[in-house]
Amino acid sequence: MKEQNLHSxxxxxxxxxWAMGGNHWGTCDDADALRAIETAIDNGINTIDTAPVYGDGHAEELVGKAIRGKREKIFLATKCGLDIYTNKYQRNLSPSYIERDLAESLKRLGTDYIDLYQCHWPDPQTPIEETMSALMHFHKQGKIRYIGVSNYTLAELEAVMRCTSLFSLQSHYSLLERTVESDVLPWCRKNDVRFLSYGSLGAGILTGKYVECKRFPSGDARSFFYRFFKPRYWPRVCQLVDAMKEMALSRGVKPGVIALVWLLQQPAVTSVIVGARSAQQVQDNIPLGGVNLTDSDMRLLDHLSQKVYAKEQ
Ligand SMILES: NC(=O)c1ccc[n+]([C@@H]2O[C@H](COP(=O)([O-])OP(=O)(O)OC[C@H]3O[C@@H](n4cnc5c(N)ncnc54)[C@H](OP(=O)(O)O)[C@@H]3O)[C@@H](O)[C@H]2O)c1
Known part of the structure; x- marks a missing residue:
């Protein structure tokens, strides 16, 4: 790894x-996925987020293929600590497991360093000190540049910060999932820890493409991971999405862009992670430059988003 060439x-x-892995979002065509990654890079999206668990290594392999010959232009983020080898998806942030996970990710990604290495989910069985000391060891070896975590609570974040400096937290945050606002987001801002939102498009529902409350098979992430694909929320989700569609129309962008701009206008949010499975989806999600939401737009979106989970009157 040559420090002067690294994308900072x-x-x-x-x-x-995640969808490119092909195991939890229906099938995804590899050629489409590769074109999506290339389109993102060609349009200035230099950061790619992946994980071993996305398709049990398949998404990382695709990313590795797509960035071959362009590695130094990319800020590459992957994760560790969900067992894909022996104990299906069990959390494991022990030093020996991370060593194996990292070695396999490096192989699949075709690189000798990861820019941002993130603990995917907290592992209550492994003391945070042991996990962080392993990550710092790999950092010293030059295999990882920055340490991040994902899905950590405030108490877990504080424990991490007692061991090492933290580059970023990745967590679920969108107009349809605002739990982090109460404690984690203000903490990140105060401690200069970057906040990367996932589920930014509400797993697709905030693009406004669904005309009815879609049901997904039980193994699909949209039925087991995201709480808003439920008939009881649908009428209020529609009210929110209809307002977004109007805002998008007057700005000449797709409704999903409104969801992303809403996130980027939150003071603590530094980046939005946006899933895509095709070049077209990537292109639809890009035109953020120059799109601003006014105070009154922000108030309306806030109101309609809070209403989605409010108890029936
Ligand atoms: N750390 C974690 O625990 C964690 C958890 C979840 C996600 N993530 C990360 O965050 C990423 C994104 O979050 P997410 O996967 O939750 O979903 P998201 O970004 O909210 O939604 C992405 C999905 O929306 C659909 N979509 C995207 N652009 C579209 C467009 N322009 N028009 C219509 N549909 C569009 C696509 O699915 P369809 O084509 O199938 O509709 C796409 O896969 C993941 O890929 C992963 O890297 C991390």
């Missing part, structure tokens, strides 16, 4: 690759 900054939009 993370982009405001990050391409997410």
């Amino acid at each position: 900054s993370i982009s405001h939009i990050i391409l997410g690759t």
